[in-house]
Amino acid sequence: MELGGAFTIFLALCLSCLFILLAWKRINKGGKLPPGPTPIPFLGNLLQIRTDAIFQSFMKLQEKYGPVFTVYLGPRPVVILCGHEAVKEALIDQADDFSGRGEMATIERNFQGYGLALSNGERWKTLRRFSLTILRNFGMGKRSIEERIQEEAGYLLEEFRKTKGAPIDPTFFLSRTVSNVISSVVFGSRFDYEDKQFLSLLQMINESFIEMSVPWAQLYDMYSGVMQYLPGRHNHLYYLIEDLKDFIASRVKVNEASLDPQNPRDFIDCFLIKMHQDKDNPQTEFNFKNLVLTALNLFFAGTETVSSTLRYGFLLLMKHPEVEAKIHEEINQVIGPHRMPSVDDRVKMPYTDAVIHEIQRLTDIVPMGVPHNVIRDTHFRGYFLPKGTDIYPLLGSVLRDPKYFRYPDDFYPQHFLDEQGRFKKNDAFVAFSSGKRICVGEALARMELFLYFTSILQNFSLRSLVPPADIDVTPRISGFGNIPPTYNLCLVAR
Numbered sequence: 001m002e003l004g005g006a007f008t009i010f011l012a013l014c015l016s017c018l019f020i021l022l023a024w025k026r027i028n029k030g031g032k033l034p035p036g037p038t039p040i041p042f043l044g045n046l047l048q049i050r051t052d053a054i055f056q057s058f059m060k061l062q063e064k065y066g067p068v069f070t071v072y073l074g075p076r077p078v079v080i081l082c083g084h085e086a087v088k089e090a091l092i093d094q095a096d097d098f099s100g101r102g103e104m105a106t107i108e109r110n111f112q113g114y115g116l117a118l119s120n121g122e123r124w125k126t127l128r129r130f131s132l133t134i135l136r137n138f139g140m141g142k143r144s145i146e147e148r149i150q151e152e153a154g155y156l157l158e159e160f161r162k163t164k165g166a167p168i169d170p171t172f173f174l175s176r177t178v179s180n181v182i183s184s185v186v187f188g189s190r191f192d193y194e195d196k197q198f199l200s201l202l203q204m205i206n207e208s209f210i211e212m213s214v215p216w217a218q219l220y221d222m223y224s225g226v227m228q229y230l231p232g233r234h235n236h237l238y239y240l241i242e243d244l245k246d247f248i249a250s251r252v253k254v255n256e257a258s259l260d261p262q263n264p265r266d267f268i269d270c271f272l273i274k275m276h277q278d279k280d281n282p283q284t285e286f287n288f289k290n291l292v293l294t295a296l297n298l299f300f301a302g303t304e305t306v307s308s309t310l311r312y313g314f315l316l317l318m319k320h321p322e323v324e325a326k327i328h329e330e331i332n333q334v335i336g337p338h339r340m341p342s343v344d345d346r347v348k349m350p351y352t353d354a355v356i357h358e359i360q361r362l363t364d365i366v367p368m369g370v371p372h373n374v375i376r377d378t379h380f381r382g383y384f385l386p387k388g389t390d391i392y393p394l395l396g397s398v399l400r401d402p403k404y405f406r407y408p409d410d411f412y413p414q415h416f417l418d419e420q421g422r423f424k425k426n427d428a429f430v431a432f433s434s435g436k437r438i439c440v441g442e443a444l445a446r447m448e449l450f451l452y453f454t455s456i457l458q459n460f461s462l463r464s465l466v467p468p469a470d471i472d473v474t475p476r477i478s479g480f481g482n483i484p485p486t487y488n489l490c491l492v493a494r
């Protein structure tokens, strides 16, 4: 027994030394990382970080260490950037250095560096260029993206009319309609709202976004090296994404069987044509894996972000009925009751445009941003970040930067209006991030948000089931994403 005990202590000592050595090596791999709380072996800065409020923990550390600091997520050092200036200096002024994608352990097992959103180097460049071209071309094709959104908004309005003003949870009303827009680009067609498979895909996407944001996921991000081998809730996300991958792979097979290279119908067809053209090139990035995973990136990101923003937006408007009333007024003046809203109306509707920006600012869909890393040894603000150092640009800290927003925590559309009531740009509006990795769906998302908000409010008024003062707008879960609270509302025909 005694020998066993001594051996355990000896083993623990050896392991501790090993971890200290590894941590020390990481700190000193030629780098001079920004200051931060002292990590302990293997656990890193777990004692300073609450996994159920990770963004808030970082904001607290910023008070002590300033806008640029280092934390250890487990054994891994990550440089945190807070506020507009620091994020801009990195993502814009040194855009190329900071253009790498950092580690996202929760979903790395599914993506393994493939697909647009999680890839790096030449693979990322190729996939990004290709995806942007397709998103643009399908906007300029026979039917514009604007027409597709208008048509989808029409279907949503029909669904809302059927509720006859009864209370509903808007979640899947919104995700079905929004998802159909990106579906028509990626898969060439929309889904019927009653399609059971469609609803189950949307449920999987919604659940995955939640799973990426719960405290388990933050813990997994820190200790994936060990946790990936353990059973537990963190594995649920892996299976959800595998199911989504299987669905996309099955759609690719359907496209392959009916492909006409002269008449590409959608993103998948265009990618398949490229694969065919490059079939003799062993280096090509146009392969099955990149096709499935990029299509999944677009389908996933194109669904959850816009629908969560609309859902959060409804809640904020119900809490501030005077703002909703002003939007109704602007719609009456510019669009009237009879014709559909169009993108051209946006410049004539500065108040609505400002409200949508303010909704996005407070929704703050990915408060810590999507991790970046430096693609080469990088000098930044007097520090030296070795190639491969992970970076968290805290977009939430920019969106609430008190130097740029007068009332950072309040819903105040005037943040985006000048004295004359004209729309006023604000450089700290980084809901889509900035620099080389800026969201590829930005133009599409902005179009969708404007057309959905105006179409819905042209036809309906929002009614909360509780008095505005009692509406709680705190996110239900806050981690990788901010998940809006669950609520019911009534849509009353105007």
Ligand code: HEM
Residues within 6 Å of the ligand: 101, 116, 117, 118, 128, 182, 297, 298, 299, 301, 302, 303, 305, 306, 309, 365, 366, 369, 370, 371, 395, 431, 432, 433, 434, 436, 437, 438, 439, 440, 441, 442, 444, 445
């Ligand atoms: C309100 C809506 C949206 C918001 C707030 C949003 C926000 C973001 C953010 C913050 C990033 C991370 C950028 C970075 O790494 O610094 C991102 C990346 C991305 N978004 Fe969006 N997004 C939205 C809608 C969309 C839509 C509609 C699509 C689909 C077309 C899309 C596809 C992507 C993709 C593929 C990336 C990865 C880009 C890359 O790694 O190069 N997003 N988005």
